[in-house]
Amino acid sequence: MIKSKNVRAVIIVVCAALSLFALWPSFKFYNLSDAQKKEMLKTPEGTKELNELQSKSINLGLDLKGGIHLVMETDVVTLYESIAKTKDAEFTRVFEKAAEEYRKNPDAVFSNVLRAHFEEAKLSMPAYWGERFKDNADVVKFMDEQSKDAVDRAQQIIRNRVDQFGVSEPTIQKQGDHRIIVELPGVEDPAQAKNLIQQTALLEFKLVKDPQDLGTALERLDVYFAKVDTVSGKISAGAISADTSKKSSDGGTGLSAELQKSSSDSSQKDSSALANLDKPLTKLLVSSQYDVLVPENNFEYVKSMLYYQVGERVKMKPGVQQVIGESNDIIFSSKPIFEGHHALYLVKKQPELSGAVITEAKQDIYQGMDPGLAGRPIVTLKMTPEGSKRWAIVTGANVGKRIAVVLDNKVQSAPNIQEKISGGNTQITGMENLIEAKSLAIALRAGSLPAPVHVMEERTIGPSLGADSIDSGKMAFWIGFVVIALAMVAYYRMSGAVADMALVINVLLLFGVLTGFGFTLTLPGIAGIVLTMGMAVDANVLIYERIREEIRLGKTVRAAIETGFAKAFVTIVDANLTTFGTGIVLFQFGTGPIKGFALTLMIGIVTTIFTGVFVSRFIMDLIYDRSTIERQMSIGISYTKTSA
Structure with missing residues (x-):
């Protein structure tokens, strides 16, 4: 622990100032009324300023901003057919029969279904997909490689198209072997975005x-x-x-x-x-x-x-x-x-x-x-x-x-x-209009998809529903904050107020990190923030209970504070790192909403350790300075020891 109070004060002030600097554009942008935004858009300077504010503001996710959620699937049937070198009537008959079986059982592996039908018809797969393959198993292996490559390429091409389309903070990730999840927050024309993504763009x-x-x-x-x-x-x-x-x-x-x-x-x-x-x-x-x-x-x-x-x-x-x-x-x-x-x-x-x-x-x-x-x-x-x-x-x-x-x-x-x-x-x-021409140009620049992709699931969230989610999230946040703050003051008196001050700095740092690094805030992310607030004061509870024990053992306030923070530190870090590991797993393998929750949870754990141990200790040291004589500690117990 850094001993110098001045150094600790500088660290805390700098962190808080950076967070405020990162959040300032968000304060300005989200406090603008629709009328003010329309007025700014009337001039080039105002439009530029508005765009800069929006680009530097905290990104809102699909559930808060509205937009479109798509689950796309690569058409492996078309892919495998397109890479066949030769085709005849017998090929078409057997291939369509295999395709029909696959459609009835989409969870099957199509390359294996295809192999079974070709072997049943006593047809050699290398004769159609290339004589360079030794046997049917070799062809199936090649097909599986092509399928994985097609999904990877489709994911990258869709990402390129979305980036050029101008959507901020899209989510584009693979799900399983053949599916791609696409989330586009703030899209005003979902049909146009869907067409842009789904278009094969084979020119x-x-x-x-x-x-x-x-x-x-x-x-x-x-x-x-x-x-x-x-x-x-x-x-x-x-x-x-x-x-x-x-x-x-x-x-x-x-x-x-x-x-x-x-x-x-x-x-x-x-x-x-x-x-x-x-x-x-x-x-x-x-x-x-x-x-x-x-x-x-x-x-x-x-x-x-x-x-x-x-x-x-x-x-x-x-x-x-x-x-x-x-x-x-x-x-x-x-x-x-x-x-x-x-x-x-x-x-x-x-x-x-x-x-x-x-x-x-x-x-x-x-x-x-x-x-x-x-x-x-x-x-x-x-x-x-x-x-x-x-x-x-x-x-x-x-x-x-x-x-x-x-x-x-x-x-x-x-x-x-x-x-x-x-x-x-x-x-x-x-093309009918410039918007359609722009979509086509984007698709051609990004390249054609290696195989068609089809929409398996679609959800559109309107802006009004997103606004309702924001209001609900705000209410949940403030209710959680006020209840936690009052409970800490009621139970730990002055020490509870110290925990509340650390909590304010914790939330400030958390939002500052979210904004500064361009992360996206979602409704589950707000739930993660509310959970973080509980975990933050929980760290203070561990410290305060340890201090109480030390005071009951007859130690002075200063000695109790030093021992309480030292002995509670390991427990706090151990508990939070365990939760952080869970957050990593959720973020790595989860989809949009789960990722949003995991992200705020992990950031909150880092800020919680910093504020719970570093900031709280600094405030305690200011209040119960070694030079203070006859100072009682307000920590919610009926007896205290003077500091020494």
Whole structure:
């Protein structure tokens, strides 16, 4: 123990001053009314000051500030399928059977389920996932490694996206092997945040096939669906009426010819029916000057004709894939592009470039020559040197053709290539506003997720509920503080008041540490603070009871104080360190609320030892100084000894 009172006084004053300095922005920020905040936001200087105050204030957790809590799960089924080198009909059959069993029992290990089904079908897993593997066990080991790596990468990518989104003190942590917990306090638009986190952000550039190729493919699909309908009745030709609001001017010519027509009159510049009503697919579509469109009321049905859903995955039907060719794909625009109509595209399945070559993505406003895009939000992209070279080759070899900018298997835009593009600069259009453009830019900068993630659990806490929690927490804190303080004074008299002064400094230091180091205060954290107050005075109780015993044994007040603090110190440290160890375990393995409790508990234990032993002893030494003669000790007993 430091003997010099001056040194001890300096240490206590410095600690208290630092805590007050750290807490001052919080006092200012949380005492501002909504009207004052709005007034400050009217000027750049006021906005800057408000932002600085908020950034230096104590961080409030999800339960106090409001926000969104998500439990995300990595789609290992899609991951394992995507890393397969080759696929055939037998692979698809066995894989989907294993996936179906896994969906019924999600607690199982999918790689083991997959192995069991492949071995039952007498199929070699290395034949599909790579000949470099020795046997099925080797493939399963590789899958498990890929799964763990995918979760780690997804966690980091989600963290990067959230950091760029501007959320203060988010919680992003793994839970088990495949799940990630995300907590975003203070988010004003939970839907936007959820979309940003969940978006795979797989960016691809795919060449759009010529209109005659699309026309031929659709006509062949008509023949295919007509046969399917005749044989199995799975698709009814009259299930959905055609969009007859825009009829074809020629009464139903061949689709290839219709798509190659030049639009010489105004009626052709609008949409027109592609085929007559006896064609299962094309009767549901309309043509425009540039695209084949799907009316909104037919959109889901057309998708169900072309695709099927397995759990969370959407896949093209094998029969449809065979008709259009294994090297092609049919995809839709991400949003309606014309009066509630989605565009349908036939593209090459193999992308020319992927988002891996993107080095920079930022939102902007279109300032080019196209009047249709004037003032619209865009995302500008810059590529790596290798990506720039490849982009120049692709655009140079396909001048006059269209290239689809595909994000998560949906077409954002499909511009015509006017000329060779050098330098690796390009842009994405199709966003509704700058907020959407910003979210897309963030997702592209952070990178694409290695596998889709799905929301398994979602909780949204509104700001009003958070305000109620703050009020409840304040009430609990003050009730606890007043009851403890009065009880100590009632039982230990003047010595109880000393314990109360140490308690005030304890709470001040605790909040100062929370704020200064940027920790987050949660509702369970407030419970931890209230518990800390009880533990703090408990340390004083141990000391005071020991002093009482020494006084009963006939020692002077000074001697009793020195012995009481010395002998109680080991007990206090031992008890608190045991609790501190429990706090470490809770903080390491707990989730948001539990972590908040464990954090304040651990900080409170450190400040409790400091104030209970160091601060209390200093105040006692001031009151019962060695130079004081005939001084009685007020410690709640009927007899005292004078100090000596």
